[in-house]
Every structure is written in C-alpha cells, then in structure tokens.
Amino acid sequence: xxxxxxxxxxxxxxxxxxxxxxxxxxxxxxxxxxxxxxxxxxxxxxxxxxxxxxxxxxxxxxxxxxxxxxxxxxxxxxxxxxxxxxxxxxxxxxxxxxxxxxxxxxxxxxxxxxxxxxxxxxxxxxxxxxxxxxxxxxxxxxxxxxxxxxxxxxxxxxxxxxxxxxxxxxxxxxxxxxxxxxxxxxxxxxxxxxxxxxxxxxxxxxxxxxxxxxxxxxxxxxxxxxxxxxxxxxxxxxxxxxxxxxxxxxxxxxxxxxxxxxxxxxxxxxxxxxxxxxxxxxxxxxxxxxxxxxxxxxxxxxxxxxxxxxxxxxxxxxxxxxxxxxxxxxxxxxxxxxxxxxxxxxxxxxxxxxxxxxxxxxxxxxxxxxxxxxxxxxxxxx
Numbered sequence: 474x475x476x477x478x479x480x481x482x483x484x485x486x487x488x489x490x491x492x493x494x495x496x497x498x499x500x501x502x503x504x505x506x507x508x509x510x511x512x513x514x515x516x517x518x519x520x521x522x523x524x525x526x527x528x529x530x531x532x533x534x535x536x537x538x539x540x541x542x543x544x545x546x547x548x549x550x551x552x553x554x555x556x557x558x559x560x561x562x563x564x565x566x567x568x569x570x571x572x573x574x575x576x577x578x579x580x581x582x583x584x585x586x587x588x589x590x591x592x593x594x595x596x597x598x599x600x601x602x603x604x605x606x607x608x609x610x611x612x613x614x615x616x617x618x619x620x621x622x623x624x625x626x627x628x629x630x631x632x633x634x635x636x637x638x639x640x641x642x643x644x645x646x647x648x649x650x651x652x653x654x655x656x657x658x659x660x661x662x663x664x665x666x667x668x669x670x671x672x673x674x675x676x677x678x679x680x681x682x683x684x685x686x687x688x689x690x691x692x693x694x695x696x697x698x699x700x701x702x703x704x705x706x707x708x709x710x711x712x713x714x715x716x717x718x719x720x721x722x723x724x725x726x727x728x729x730x731x732x733x734x735x736x737x738x739x740x741x742x743x744x745x746x747x748x749x750x751x752x753x754x755x756x757x758x759x760x761x762x763x764x765x766x767x768x769x770x771x772x773x774x775x776x777x778x779x780x781x782x783x784x785x786x787x788x789x790x791x792x793x794x795x796x797x798x799x800x801x802x803x804x805x806x807x808x809x810x811x812x813x814x815x816x817x818x819x820x821x822x823x824x825x826x827x828x829x830x831x832x833x834x835x836x837x838x839x840x841x842x843x844x845x846x847x848x849x850x851x852x853x854x855x
Contacts, residue, residue, distance in 0.1 A: 474683045474686035479498050479679070481679065484722060485675060490668060492665050492667050493698070494714075495717045495721075496694055499691070501757070505640075508562070510785075522644065529677070549771040549778075557783035562751050563758045569747070569748035579602050583599050583602045599752055621732040653676075657672075701720060777804050778797045
C-alpha cells in the first residue's frame with residue numbers, strides 16, 4: 474500500500490506541477506515503528522495513529538503556520554531525535570555478525586566492498602546476497618503457505634491516547650522534519666520552487682487513505698528527489714519531471730511484489746533483515762548525528778534528546794521518541810532564554826539525504842514557471 478500510494482502521489486504531483494517531486498514512504502517513520510514497538514491497543518491503535526499522522530500532514534498543508542512551526546524545530550533537537558530512533562536499528566549488523574555470522578558475514582563484506590567502489594549499489598547488493606543466503610539455508614518446508622500475490626487486509630482504526638501521543642505525533646514530526654522539509658530543500662537546491670502545501674495535502678491524504686491497510690506515511694523524497702531533479706535525469710530542467718513520474722509508476726508496480734518481500738522476511742532470521750536495513754540507514758544516522766552536534770551551544774540539549782530517545786523507555790504508554798523531543802525542548806528552555814532564528818531550522822538536517830547538492834552545482838536559475846534562484850531555504854507554504 475505504501476509503494477502504490479507513493480507512486481500515485483508522484484505521478485499526480487509530477488503531471489500537475491511539471492516538477493520532479495519524487496515521493497517515497499517514510500524510512501525514518503519505519504525506524505520509529507521498530508524503536509517504539511507494540512503500542513497499547515495493539516494493531517488497531519497503531520492504524521489509528523497512522524491515520525492521525527496523515528491528518529496532521531494534511532493540516533500542515535492547509536494551515537501554513539503549522540507547517541512553519543514544524544520546520545522551526547531546532548535542527549540539533551530534530552537531528553538528535555532521529556539519531557536516537559535510528560541507533561537501535563543501525564546496531565543490527567553488529568549483532569547479526571555475532572548471532573548468525575555465516576549469513577551476516579557475506580552481507581556485511583559485500584556492503585563494505587561496494588560502499589568503497591560503487592556506493593550506489595552497496596545496499597541493493599547486500600540485500601541480494603542476503604536473499605541468496607536465505608534461499609540456500611531456509612528449510613525446505615518453509616513457514617507454511619506463502620502468498621506471493623499481494624493481499625490487502627483492512628483494519629478498522631482504534632484510538633488510544635498513548636498511541637496518538639507516543640506514535641502519531643512522533644511519526645508526524647519525524648516525517649516532516651526528516652523527509653518533507655529536507656526534500657523541499659533538495660528541490661530548492663536545484664532551482665525549483667515546489668509547492669509544499671500541495672505536496673503535504675496530497676501525501677497526507679494518501680497516508681490517511683492507506684492507514685487502514687497498514688501504511689504509516691508517504692512523503693516527499695530526499696535522496697530520490699536529488700536523483701530526479703539533477704542533471705542526470707535530463708539536461709533540460711523543465712523535462713526532469715518525467716523522471717519522478719516514471720519513478721512513481723515503477724514504485725507502484727514494485728508494490729505488487731510485496732508478497733515476495735514478505736516471504737523473504739518470513740524465511741530469514743529476523744536479525745538478518747534488520748542488519749540489511751541497518752546498513753542502509755547508516756548514512757541517515759551519520760547525517761542526523763552531524764546535525765545534532767553541529768551547534769556547540771545546543772549540543773547538551775541534543776545529547777539529552779538522543780539519550781532519551783535511544784533508551785527506548787516508555788512512560789505512561791508513550792514511547793521514547795516523544796519524551797526525547799520533550800526533554801530536548803526542556804533543556805533549551807531551561808538554559809537558553811531564546812532560540813536564535815535564521816538557519817537553525819530542521820530544514821538543515823542532513824538525514825536522510827546523503828548530501829544536499831551544493832548551490833553552485835545546481836542548475837542556473839531561469840525564468841521558467843516553478844523555478845527560481847538556487848537556494849537551500851524552504852519555500853513558503855502555498
């Protein structure tokens with residue numbers, strides 16, 4: 474459902490605005506789900522939290538002040554919260570080397586070699602090696618009957634206060650701060666003035682509609698946005714929207730292979746799947762840590778946010794991501810009377826973007842509709 478919803482959004486936004494607005498599902502949001510674990514009320518309460526997060530994204534697109542408030546979260550605090558969410562998953566490769574060395578060893582070695590010589594292919598190759606290892610070592614009987622064709626099972630949402638506060642709110646914040654805002658910054662770096670309000674309304678609606686099927690959130694892409702908006706997509710900047718539309722179609726088709734992906738997960742040791750995900754998220758963790766410690770006067774508050782979030786504690790049924798964010802804000806309020814404005818917004822977070830394109834590498838600004846001076850600032854909501 475996530476792949477299909479993201480693909481539909483990419484096609485719609487690309488055709489409507491003629492801009493390379495690549496869409497993806499929230500990788501930090503998925504890591505947040507792993508770190509939070511089961512919520513009180515079970516799966517229906519989690520689905521309710523997904524629905525609330527989607528509605529909050531729609532609200533951010535309808536109410537400019539709300540979107541600006543999320544973008545105004547200090548970058549060190551937002552980066553530290555994301556780093557705390559990602560840390561447990563990024564330690565999985567180390568644990569996998571200890572628990573299943575014969576399976577994890579080739580995966581990690583493949584990732585290391587290709588990360589040095591062909592970084593773009595490091596994670597896909599590691600996943601392919603993991604799939605081969607699973608196929609060679611899986612029991613012949615398998616885990617029962619596997620459905621390779623996609624099966625959609627809807628769940629009626631339920632709402633609990635702890636799930637809304639501990640899952641929906643952090644999911645909304647991490648999706649906005651670590652995906653939507655950096656995604657707009659990447660587009661701006663290539664000279665595009667993309668309508669953030671329209672993107673939030675469309676992706677928020679898709680997230681809300683996909684929630685009963687288990688989709689947590691779809692959003693503006695960051696790394697994919699750089700691929701679609703860059704000169705490799707097309708020499709003419711006004712033709713690069715075709716790349717994001719094509720990617721959307723491919724992503725929707727990829728969603729039809731969800732049954733195969735599920736079978737792969739069921740046949741493998743859970744730690745091996747987590748290890749591959751952890752390798753894929755190391756770059757995001759590095760970017761989040763860099764953003765967290767970039768400003769010396771906010772470093773202690775960021776460390777507090779990181780420690781509380783990474784601890785995985787649950788208080789009053791609310792997970793550590795919310796308490797980490799709250800603890801970081803409290804530190805700032807206690808030790809600083811005022812947070813300086815300017816470039817300290819969450820838009821400067823490097824994660825999950827490997828590296829935002831430098832301004833001098835962006836295409837020259839022109840007079841075409843939808844494009845303007847190359848800048849890493851986030852355009853106003855429209």
